[in-house]
């Protein structure tokens with residue numbers, strides 16, 4: 001596997017508005033996007049620190065993964081996301097390497113990224129996300145010269 005950099009750190013919070021206020025007023029960061037991802041039953045808020053983002057996650061349903069996480073472990077760091085290139089190929093290689101996957105194929109996450117999760121049982125308890133900017137896929141699907 002080849003990881004480029006930490007794309008973002010996902011933090012589970014029970015109240016997104018309160019958390020945004022803290023990050024803006026006390027930590028001096030600016031929330032640049034709030035997005036709901038219905039498939040994952042979350043509302044997310046994004047902040048940038050250098051090339052790394054902080055993704056705050058609030059559950060929109062009692063049975064959502066973030067609600068379950070907070071119930072079990074309390075608020076806090078929920079996942080770490082690494083930027084990669086060639087996500088589909090890297091997933092395949094990881095699986096062949098014996099890494100347990102949650103997602104065997106990339107799916108769409110917040111910010112239009114292609115994402116996939118590795119199972120925390122394989123990663124010493126850290127839910128690990130791999131993500132890829134769509135324009136970094138093998139080809140971007142348009143007529144430009146990147147192919």
Ligand code: ZN
Nearest residue numbers: 010055081129
């Ligand atoms: Zn994430």
